[in-house]
């Protein structure tokens with residue numbers, strides 16, 4: 635777990651990219667443990683654990699994960715809402731520490747735009763983040779949080 639947020643640059647270098655079978659956009663590789671955490675039991679039962687898996691971050695695409703055999707797992711196969719594909723204010727961007735769109739917006743409106751990132755960074759520093767098992771994308775949320783704050787402020 636220690637590598638999930640501590641060294642994002644290194645993880646980026648290692649990540650493999652594959653084309654989503656549905657939207658044809660590039661998707662990043664994701665660890666098996668992320669699918670095991672995120673999939674509903676009925677979908678987990680069909681997981682091909684020997685395959686490499688990828689995460690599609692496209693907003694308008696129903697596919698969340700797929701493997702090299704083009705087997706796809708859809709939004710409805712996951713136990714949680716996927717931030718990239720869900721506009722609900724109660725969907726988290728930071729899944730580990732529950733920073734929802736609504737909560738972040740509130741802080742920004744009250745002039746505390748730095749607070750969410752500061753809070754997340756502090757917890758990362760203490761090695762409390764578990765993006766691999768909490769966040770559907772399986773990697774650190776900080777980039778998403780920063781982009782969201784930029785978008786609304």
Ligand SMILES: [Zn+2]
Pocket residue numbers: 654655656657658659690691692695696697
């Ligand atoms: Zn897609």
